[in-house]
Amino acid sequence: MTTATLAEVPVDTSIQIPQLQSDPYAVYRRLRAEAPVVRIPAIKRIMLTKAADTKHVKENWELFSSDDPLTPMKRAFLAHTLMRKDGAEHKRERDAMAPAFKPRVIKGCWQPLYTQVAEEYVGRLPRGETVDLFTDLAAPFAARCLTHLLGIPEASDADMIRWSQTLIDGAGNFGGVPELFEKSDKANAEMDALFDACAERAKADPDQSALSAMVNADDPIPKSQIYSNIKIAIGGGINEPRDALLTILYGLFTNPDQLAACKSDALWDAAFEEGVRWVAPIQASSRLVMEDTEIRGHAIAKGEVVMTVQASACRDEDLYDDPESFNIFRPKAPHQAFGNGPHFCQGTHIARRMLAQIMLPMLFDRFPNMTLPDPEVVKFWGFGFRGPLSLPVTLN
Ligand code: HEM
Secondary structure, three states: OOHHHOEOOOEOOOOOHHHHHHOHHHHHHHHHHHOOEEEEHHHOEEEEOOHHHHHHHHHOOOOEEOOOOOOOHHHHHOOOOHHHOOHHHHHHHHHHHHHHHOHHHHHHHHHHHHHHHHHHHHHOOOOOOEEEHHHHHHHHHHHHHHHHHHOOOOOOHHHHHHHHHHHHHHHOOOOOOHHHHHHHHHHHHHHHHHHHHHHHHHHHOOOOOHHHHHHOOOOOOOHHHHHHHHHHHHHHHOHHHHHHHHHHHHHHHOOHHHHHHHHHHOOHHHHHHHHHHHOOOEOOEEEEEOOOEEEOOEEEOOOOEEEEOHHHHOOOOOOOOOOOOOOOOOOOOOOOOOOOHHHOOOOHHHHHHHHHHHHHHHHHHHOOOOEOOOHHHOOEEOOOEOEEOOOEEEOO
């Protein structure tokens, strides 16, 4: 297509951030049908909602860089993390953490350890009572597993959860609110002090963790990058398994036939994939356009920022029948909840193992008659990250 025949990207001024936080899926359904490439002034980006387009952008990193200049991530992390790097520079840093994510290590090291953690955390849930699984299980379980994977087991669950949220709030602090950066600065100082101590231990006594792999490498990446990439994993390794677990449970409780099938036939892997497809824990990722190009016949200029909405891609009618429903029996089809291309989630297999193979079967084994007494109280929220804000269940 020549430049002359390309259309301008349409603009939608009606879409505002509060609507994207409370009910994004209605917006995405309309956009997929009417304007799959659309400029949204409220988010200062061009939004892409079709699966083919989000995949195309994520896979073509030379044309669509991860170094989104609009997010204050560098300010929040006081570093340029691997998530915002491209090409060889990105690969070197990602490879540095890779030994901790190898299937052999997951099976031999993290699976038994995470099973112990799950036994402890499920074991302390009070039978017969109603508890919020967000605060009482999903968040602390995700935090504890992550401390082991990263090599910082001295960190408390509460600190991990606070650091993670502080980094996320800082990276999303588009308005530059000083207090949010003061909090992220304080969290960075606390994390740096802990990492110094843990790095010394890992050098003296190496283990399978990401920190140990990085500090003991033959040709280590700089310490600043080791620390900032541990931080990116803290910022991105708690919310997603937490929200995925709560979403899957909500989907099962509100579809009792599917829950019954899961319990009788151990369909936890299918429940996991369907849960993350249905409500992708990371809903969207942005990319910087490096050269003039086109998407779906629209001119996209160098310097624009495109937002790939994997949440919408995961509900694209081109790929799924009845995409808005939670249905663990739907035919297998690849989804984009873990992204695509070089930045494909490094924790994918760990998350699957933690939830589908450990937590979900154990939870229903211990509490086979667990119920969600009032599904109406469960509210999903979030534009960048999304999941239930609470999940009050009765444990029986
Ligand atoms: C259900 C759980 C999870 C989901 C849905 C999820 C989703 C994602 C997505 C969509 C991305 C790509 C972002 C982009 O393209 O810009 C990503 C990247 C990443 N995830 Fe996950 N994630 C999950 C769990 C985890 C866990 C447990 C870890 C453990 C540390 C982790 C570590 C990472 C890292 C390090 C990256 C950056 C990879 C890179 O930039 O090369 N994730 N994740």
